[in-house]
Amino acid sequence: MTVTVSVSGVDKNYRKVRALRDVSFDLIPGRLSALVGHNGAGKTTLIKLMLGLIRSDRGAIRVMGQDPAAGEFSARRLLGYLPENVAFNAALTGRETLTFYARLKQIKPSKAWALLDRVGLADAADRRVGTYSKGMRQRLGLAQALLGQPRVLLLDEPTTGLDPALRQTFYEILNELRDDGATVLISSHALNELEDRAEHVLIMNQGRLVAQGTLTELRSLSQLPIRVTFDLAGGGNDEAAVSIAGEINSSPCRRTVLVSDEKGKMDLLRAAANDPRVENIEIAAPTLDDLYAHFLNTQEKAA
Numbered sequence: 001m002t003v004t005v006s007v008s009g010v011d012k013n014y015r016k017v018r019a020l021r022d023v024s025f026d027l028i029p030g031r032l033s034a035l036v037g038h039n040g041a042g043k044t045t046l047i048k049l050m051l052g053l054i055r056s057d058r059g060a061i062r063v064m065g066q067d068p069a070a071g072e073f074s075a076r077r078l079l080g081y082l083p084e085n086v087a088f089n090a091a092l093t094g095r096e097t098l099t100f101y102a103r104l105k106q107i108k109p110s111k112a113w114a115l116l117d118r119v120g121l122a123d124a125a126d127r128r129v130g131t132y133s134k135g136m137r138q139r140l141g142l143a144q145a146l147l148g149q150p151r152v153l154l155l156d157e158p159t160t161g162l163d164p165a166l167r168q169t170f171y172e173i174l175n176e177l178r179d180d181g182a183t184v185l186i187s188s189h190a191l192n193e194l195e196d197r198a199e200h201v202l203i204m205n206q207g208r209l210v211a212q213g214t215l216t217e218l219r220s221l222s223q224l225p226i227r228v229t230f231d232l233a234g235g236g237n238d239e240a241a242v243s244i245a246g247e248i249n250s251s252p253c254r255r256t257v258l259v260s261d262e263k264g265k266m267d268l269l270r271a272a273a274n275d276p277r278v279e280n281i282e283i284a285a286p287t288l289d290d291l292y293a294h295f296l297n298t299q300e301k302a303a
């Protein structure tokens, strides 16, 4: 498996603040990873390290095989970055802004302009950025991050303040890049938004990486139960349909059962499939919110 970004045993202190402690993970191409954590968990510090803007105190970071803090970091051209707070010169137009960033990246400006269309800013390209809405500025920020077809895209809180439609467009663009083999890392607090979108989740707390994996892996690691609810026909009776240990909430027509794993869930569903009284089944696996709370609690109890 190719690794595009590797973070290994990294510590970072800002004087007395221990911003990162022994953080290790890999990012791979064609995958959208989410970096989640409370304020101050260390997410931005990690992104700054990957960009080579700051140096770690311990451990190693490699981006496309190179050390981003080294003077000769030619892989920087393959990196795209959207900062948490995008600040552009209000007096420039969208096109002029992108031209400025294209020159910094040594890209022919006319090649960059197609990006304005890609992020839906073609009609506003020649308006001053000062007249842009927050969503339009974010789009321009994304266009800037996409300059030069980056192979690694680092996005810090990219969808904060975007309306649902814009957010959808934003993720569509990211998915295209991901499908094209880019490595995408999104730092965010918006867990519900990332739930169906991130293939890989990194959970940070107080400078430590407390868990990482796919949602399925995190569910399995957490051992949080899966909630299965049955709607039963005709009032039900004491000879409960699918009566299984772990039932937590019963009414004549509705029964909820907690199962500890996928196997338990499948056993239950097979039993239910043969029970004529079962009219409907709802399955609720632990959400990313549940998992996040679980891993944070577990770490804080252990500390």
Ligand SMILES: Nc1ncnc2c1ncn2[C@@H]1O[C@H](COP(=O)(O)OP(=O)(O)OP(=O)(O)O)[C@@H](O)[C@H]1O
Residues within 6 Å of the ligand: 014, 017, 018, 019, 037, 038, 039, 040, 041, 042, 043, 044, 045, 046
């Ligand atoms: N330049 C700095 N000087 C001193 N402390 C800093 C500096 N930058 C970050 N910190 C501290 O390091 C810790 C991690 O900060 P960081 O910005 O990486 O967190 P974050 O997870 O990105 O937070 P947020 O979600 O609020 O953006 C925090 O305690 C923060 O106060």
